[in-house]
Amino acid sequence: MSKLVDMTGIEKYFPGVHALKAVQFDLVPGEVHALMGENGAGKSTLMKILSGIYQRDGGTLKIEGQEVSPTTPREAQNLGIGIIHQELSLMNDLTVAQNIFIGREPRKRFGRLDEAALNAQTAEIFTSMNLNLDPKTLAGSLTIAKQQMVEIAKALSHRSKVLVMDEPTAALNDAEIAELFVIIRRLKSEGVGIVYISHKMDELKQIADRVTVMRDGEYVGTVNAADSPVSKIIAMMVGREVKEEPLQVPDLGAAEVALQVSGLTRNKEIHDVSFSVQKGEILGFAGLMGAGRTEVARAIFGADPKDSGNIRVHGKTVSIRSPKDAVKAGIGYLSEDRKHFGLATGMNVRDNIALASMDLFASKGGVLSDGEMASTAQQYIQQLGIRTPSDRQEVRLLSGGNQQKVVIAKWLLRDCDILIFDEPTRGIDVGAKSEIYKLLEDLAEQGKTIIVISSELPEIMRLSHRIAVMCEGRLTGILPGGKDTTQEDIMHLATQRAAAMQVTGTV
Amino acid sequence: MTTATDIEKKKPLAGLADSGAYQKLLAFASLIALLIGFSVVSPNFMQTSNMIAILQATSVNGVLAVAATLVIITGGIDLSVGTLMTFCAVIAGVVLTYLGMPLLLGVTAAIAAGALCGLCSGTFVAKMKIPPFIATLGMMLILKGLSLVISGTRPIYFNDTPGFDQISRGSLIGEVFPALPIPNGVLILFLVAMAASYILGRTVLGRYTFALGSNEEAVRLSGVNTDIWKMRIYALAGGICGIGGILIASRLNSAQPALGLGYELEAIAAVVIGGTSLSGGRGTILGTLIGALIMAVLTNGLRVLSVAQEWQTVVTGAIIILAVYADMARRKKAG
Numbered sequence: 001m002s003k004l005v006d007m008t009g010i011e012k013y014f015p016g017v018h019a020l021k022a023v024q025f026d027l028v029p030g031e032v033h034a035l036m037g038e039n040g041a042g043k044s045t046l047m048k049i050l051s052g053i054y055q056r057d058g059g060t061l062k063i064e065g066q067e068v069s070p071t072t073p074r075e076a077q078n079l080g081i082g083i084i085h086q087e088l089s090l091m092n093d094l095t096v097a098q099n100i101f102i103g104r105e106p107r108k109r110f111g112r113l114d115e116a117a118l119n120a121q122t123a124e125i126f127t128s129m130n131l132n133l134d135p136k137t138l139a140g141s142l143t144i145a146k147q148q149m150v151e152i153a154k155a156l157s158h159r160s161k162v163l164v165m166d167e168p169t170a171a172l173n174d175a176e177i178a179e180l181f182v183i184i185r186r187l188k189s190e191g192v193g194i195v196y197i198s199h200k201m202d203e204l205k206q207i208a209d210r211v212t213v214m215r216d217g218e219y220v221g222t223v224n225a226a227d228s229p230v231s232k233i234i235a236m237m238v239g240r241e242v243k244e245e246p247l248q249v250p251d252l253g254a255a256e257v258a259l260q261v262s263g264l265t266r267n268k269e270i271h272d273v274s275f276s277v278q279k280g281e282i283l284g285f286a287g288l289m290g291a292g293r294t295e296v297a298r299a300i301f302g303a304d305p306k307d308s309g310n311i312r313v314h315g316k317t318v319s320i321r322s323p324k325d326a327v328k329a330g331i332g333y334l335s336e337d338r339k340h341f342g343l344a345t346g347m348n349v350r351d352n353i354a355l356a357s358m359d360l361f362a363s364k365g366g367v368l369s370d371g372e373m374a375s376t377a378q379q380y381i382q383q384l385g386i387r388t389p390s391d392r393q394e395v396r397l398l399s400g401g402n403q404q405k406v407v408i409a410k411w412l413l414r415d416c417d418i419l420i421f422d423e424p425t426r427g428i429d430v431g432a433k434s435e436i437y438k439l440l441e442d443l444a445e446q447g448k449t450i451i452v453i454s455s456e457l458p459e460i461m462r463l464s465h466r467i468a469v470m471c472e473g474r475l476t477g478i479l480p481g482g483k484d485t486t487q488e489d490i491m492h493l494a495t496q497r498a499a500a501m502q503v504t505g506t507v
Numbered sequence: 508m509t510t511a512t513d514i515e516k517k518k519p520l521a522g523l524a525d526s527g528a529y530q531k532l533l534a535f536a537s538l539i540a541l542l543i544g545f546s547v548v549s550p551n552f553m554q555t556s557n558m559i560a561i562l563q564a565t566s567v568n569g570v571l572a573v574a575a576t577l578v579i580i581t582g583g584i585d586l587s588v589g590t591l592m593t594f595c596a597v598i599a600g601v602v603l604t605y606l607g608m609p610l611l612l613g614v615t616a617a618i619a620a621g622a623l624c625g626l627c628s629g630t631f632v633a634k635m636k637i638p639p640f641i642a643t644l645g646m647m648l649i650l651k652g653l654s655l656v657i658s659g660t661r662p663i664y665f666n667d668t669p670g671f672d673q674i675s676r677g678s679l680i681g682e683v684f685p686a687l688p689i690p691n692g693v694l695i696l697f698l699v700a701m702a703a704s705y706i707l708g709r710t711v712l713g714r715y716t717f718a719l720g721s722n723e724e725a726v727r728l729s730g731v732n733t734d735i736w737k738m739r740i741y742a743l744a745g746g747i748c749g750i751g752g753i754l755i756a757s758r759l760n761s762a763q764p765a766l767g768l769g770y771e772l773e774a775i776a777a778v779v780i781g782g783t784s785l786s787g788g789r790g791t792i793l794g795t796l797i798g799a800l801i802m803a804v805l806t807n808g809l810r811v812l813s814v815a816q817e818w819q820t821v822v823t824g825a826i827i828i829l830a831v832y833a834d835m836a837r838r839k840k841a842g
Contacts, residue, residue, distance in 0.1 A: 076518060303727075322727075326733050344717075345721065354714075358715070362710070367709055368714060
């Protein structure tokens, strides 16, 4: 079989970084070739070279046997290469049809747009994908999953022979993932080659034919997905075996109840949620996308207003109407979206750690002591093992795991003893994940109260002393942590809709 | 193919880009180039009297630009700095000429009026969530109108307040060093810039100014009362505009109520030429000062060369676009 894509000896330099070192990658028609590696391994860079966003500094790139050097995404598209980016790039206020044909709209005379042809051609593509969607729907009104489908349709409309998908399932729930996989299999059978970038191991087994692993900008190897155990692939990715110790649920006994939430309600998003967490406990929050877990956290923290509900911290009722009140009560919230809600990414590590505690470093007149801020920052850099050249490094230049640690440091410095982690390891690579887990466990051991919201069941099971499960804004049950609870138990509660609701387990 | 040595060569440039010093360097180099260029073409340009005229011309725009810098670093914009300046000048006129109060009280009233108006803008932006562009556009028109109403559309002269014109035109430095008769207006600009620079670099207010521009939501979720801090910054900027009002009134020895429109754009132009990002989170007072100087040198130099006023405006516009383009090109290179 002839190769659709054949990349050999690819080199890429950025100022001060040798990003790709003699990397190779190939793709045959009708296969799903997974590209794996930790964050920063060079997967996205390699794909950006393929799709014309970056130019290579060395090596050869052949498309169907022809050596090519696309210099713009448009040239790559003309060569039959479509890419679906991790961050979706649809224009929310245009219809899906307008989105798909942006830049090459069918026209009538005098440059007038031919909307009818536009919608008809879009409908045709949707039919070929077996996708039931009105071309006139506004892109912004769609779910993330549907938007993903539109992106795929857009790539197909270019008659792409190669489709690059960068973490397509990051924001999808299980049903939506299944839907996506149906489409991927259909494309495969039509001879389209698919490059699939993902961090989720279980997906590889379902969808990938071959797996290529990269590490630190280097090619590690290519294996068949079917006969390679996950542990082998992980070992290739991290260059070492990741050891997972089984969870030991500590006996907290009569430890003080640090946080008690009762009757929390907000709009349609949260309905009558009640739970409590003890000092030193890690309470996991499981559920599908849109189950209302993040909303619960934001309402407790005062980031969104709540309709009703009572919050007691260390036995005392507190009135939380803004994040300021929550912080005063000792509650810190670490958002899933660190770049938008956790960090001032353009500022340095030192400033970000001090962000919530500026008053500690200010004189009466509001003058800051940079020296004290520096030594405090350095102390946390050491304590949490934040890998940064100095405390003056801008946080946007740190890896995801280290950014997360900076946010943790911010709350520890503020003396928050109740910490709500929303998807603590999203966008963080395998090696750094276990470090974050260890950190959370240490914090609990030191008597902090931890709430972890996660969409990854293995993560919930790995960490939680107890597991609260939500479905459609309701708390459907609280399960014990440890080996007595299975993923099936959690999924059962996570899909328990309102009509059949019954609470199992007690607070 | 790129080799290791190429990377080594790229490194120092990347470092400069990261620290943001590159744009400042570029602006400074342009300023020097302009100075050299004009003095080569026209022998009159480099004379002390002309240099002092340039500095004097910078003082008012410089002070307003410092105020605008503070707001722009928060990710906002202040279109009202020009008419606020005029409003504060009119207030000084009312207090000193109409009410016959002592000099110090008039100055204080002007600055307080500026701070109060700034606080209003800040409240519209922070509490009422009106986009800064709209809030300060409204404020700009309100203040323009109020200036005309309060003054009865007539200039207010300060002839009864001896010493008022000396605030801007006198020269304390000249008394000590007769060879350097730098006007007080320039000294005041320098002091305002020093103070603003200190506030930005060394105080909580300054740190939050950058943090708000960098990521306001993250700051709010850190438990910081972002509304109050934002209002404080707008109030501070307003107070600085009050100083600008005193400077211009002193220089003209009168409060001219019809003046002021257009000053805000010159101030913003100086800020942008100085490398402050309109998207917030980045900027320096030194850069703004250099930006204001470039504008003043350009205007003065073109006038010395007898270029028509209309063409001076065209060149100024072109310079703004060039300056921002240079900044964008650098950012793109830095990736």
